[in-house]
Amino acid sequence: MTYPDFPAASATLTLPGPAGALEVAVDLPRAEEARPVTAIVCHPLSTDGGTLNNKVVTTAARALRELGVATVRFNFRGVGHSAGEFDHGVGELDDLRAVVAWVRQQRPHDALWLAGFSFGSYVSLRGAKELGADAVISIAPPVEGRGWDFGPIDLPEVPWLVVMGDADEIVDPQAVYAWHAALPDPPVLVRLPETSHFFHGKLIELREAIQHVARDWLPSA
Template sequence: MNNTQTPFPAIDSLLMLEGPEGPLEVHVEWPDADQTAIAATAIVCHPLPTGGGTKDNKVVTTAAKAFRALGMPSVRFNFRGTGKSAGAFDNGIGEVADLMAVVEWVRATRPNTTLWLAGFSFGSYVSLSSIGLSRPDYLVSIAPPAGRWDFDALVRPGMPWLVVQGEADELVDANVTKQWFDQLQAPQARYVSMPETSHFFHGKLIDLREAILAWAADVRRA
């Protein structure tokens, strides 16, 4: 598996990278031309494939738009067995390997940029599971499914970290997520609880975007 010969595209592009089980479908998007660029790259991981999650999920695309508003390109990709990506669902284990293929490509092709890593629901579990390997500079976890996946073995994030959780989440118990977050006592973490907000942030996507932008502004000033 060698993606170092695949350049990071200079314009919005759909491309296929080599993953552990074959091709991975990847979507790169750049900020608007009038946006001030920063030396950063964002990767966003999508929710559970067996529940219909893809790189085009509205929460995923909202997070990607927020990163582009900050001046960095966003990278969304389909985990194995989703869309045009080869392979089959692997309960988070193989999906970490998929993510690492994308991370390694970004690091090889954009070596002088910071890495912002985000995930929604199952995607947040995968991104959190990867941090010992992916070593992101910044981390965003949206509706992390504590209580539904094994979060006990996850490494405590040591980088600036944002968790956004809806209080009316019908799939993830917000109380369990908050308890898990508090127990970690992560040194550079922020927890944002959004009232009257469902798992898929229906009617709250702008609020989600603003939460990411506000946090990013603070950590970049720090």
């Protein structure tokens, strides 16, 4: 399969995906700050209006970029200029596989980090071990009541951060905390008080939480 080159400056482009074109946005850190890491950030539920431009997604990407990480956001099938139709997480994982394959081909020496918000955290966590992620960030993972089964996921044994708002009105915070506590090797958990699902008024706190933890994961420049 012929892939476009990884851009030398921030850009949007189209990748061949399993259901057709995939719309991708690449943003690069300042050259003097760049680390050998590429992070792919997955957006929330397509049927609820989730896109690569979601504010939580762009905030997570910005937080990582300020640490010197190249970031890749993309629209799942059926969103924006990505072809196909919503596929309940199955086809969306195939979309992520296609984006990872491109990043691996274009930046083979980079560490691969996977991040996701809400539904995007489900897709990225499902693929993390299979795809060889070196670190994972899960923001407001919908572990209960949204139709996504986290139980059978083969969890990665890599640095992993979960960020959850205590006042999330869509994902039950207590369900997330109970799920986290029951994990055999629980990841770092950051609880943000008085914070809703979409982190209204709390995007700065989200960015700082990600940076505080992920900074320690960075390889040498």
